[in-house]
Amino acid sequence: MKRSVAQLETVFQQYKQLLFSIAYHMLGSVMDAEDCVQEAFLQWYASEEKETIENPKAYLCTLVTRRCIDRLRSAQTQRETYFGLWLPEPLIETTDPSEHSELNESLSLAFLLLLERLSPIERAVFLLRQVFDYDYAEIATIVGKSAENCRQILHRARRHLPARPTHTPAPHAKPRQVFTQFFQACMNGDMEGLLQVLSDEIVLHTDGGGKVRAARHPLYGPDRVARYLLGIQQNVFHVIKVAIRPTLINGQPGLIGYLEEDLEKKLQLRQERERKENSKKPGAWHQRALEKGEAAFAIGLVCTDKEVQEIDIIVNPEKLRHIPARNGDDTGIIVGGIPTPGVL
Structure with missing residues (x-):
């Protein structure tokens, strides 16, 4: 029997989070x-206008997966020529806790970055099997391959990925403690405090997309990462006042930064200087972020119960467009090179 519009909407809402x-x-x-x-x-x-789809969940998952494979194939060339490091768009915790409830620990930016090593079809098979627990017969139908071929694709995908780390993300309470220590050390310019909370295997990625100045290569080791972070604290937050909102980014502690309007004149002077230094005008994003209250940066961490394992800083404005603009009532934590102990 043909479904009504209301029934179609109900079915779609039922599977929307899984599809996303x-x-x-x-x-x-x-x-x-x-x-x-x-x-x-x-x-x-x-399709439902012509005939009723008996298994809408399988049909919708197939449509989404195949569209994603096509998009990845067309995006591969763009990512190969991407200026600097490419990072996934940050997924921010929303005010509705049920939204994106299907997402899990595999959402970490670190994990998604690893998946970039796979071809589109390898990525699809790997995720459907390892993350969403589909059996090989279901995967075969979704990607249009035989079940045996899917087994071989999964085996190949696993070879392309490094061994999963031995540490596991800590319960939410403990990463929050680690994040608080990390944040306070950064804001206070405390080199020793940062070195205590950074793992010996720490890696830092920054993504400016050629639109905002950022490190073009990963930074490794606690000393190098700490110096980079304190350089930001000293050279940026002394000039730009920022409202920082702690949040969850891809299931891990993180923060969103918004520019403060009261330093607009200083920003204009900084922009003018940067225009003279670089014809690409890397400071142009400042003005838009100020005028529209848009996010200026997002920082996500991968934490264990004792230390920070990875830091991902996203300043490419195109990857921050989906983050809600700053609410006038949301003052956040205002920093400007000013010590802020005990703010979290």
Whole structure:
């Protein structure tokens, strides 16, 4: 029997979070994932006009996965020529705790970055099997391969990925303690405090996309990472006042930064200087972030119960567009090179 519009919407809402989770894992982009899910719904809706789909969940998952594979294939060239490091778009905790509830620990930016080593079809098979626990027969139908071929693809994908780390993410309370220590050390310019909380194997990634100045290569080791972070604290926060909002980013502690309007004149002077130094005008994002209250940066951490294992800093404005603009009532934590002990 043909479903009504209300029934179609009910079914879609039932699987929407699962579909988004698959798409985000595949693409590493919030906006692209949402587009894929919406496109799949429209195609399913059009198909239902002709005949009733007996298994809408399988049909929708197939539509989303195949659209993601196509998008990844077209995006590979762009990512190969991407200026500097490419990082996934950060997934920010929303005010509605049920939103994105299907997402799990595999959402960490570190894990998604590792998946970039896989081809689109390898990524699809790996995720459907390892993260979403589909059996090989289901995966075969979704990706249009035989079950045996999917087994071989998964085996190949595992060879392309490094061994999973022996540490496991700590319960939420403990990473928050580590994050608090990390944040206070950064804001206070405390080199010794930073070295105490950074892992010996710490790695830092920054993504400016060629639009905002950022390190073009990963930074390794606690001393080098600490010096880079304190350089930001000394050279940026002494000039730019920032409202910082702690939040969860991809399931781990992190923060969002918004620029403060009362230092607009200083920013304009800084922009003018940067325009003279660099024809690409890397400071142009400042003005838009100020005027529209848009996020200026996102910092995500990977924490164990005692230390920070990875830091991912995203300042590419295009990857921050989906983050809600700053609410006028949300003052956040105002910093400007000023010590802020005990703020978290």
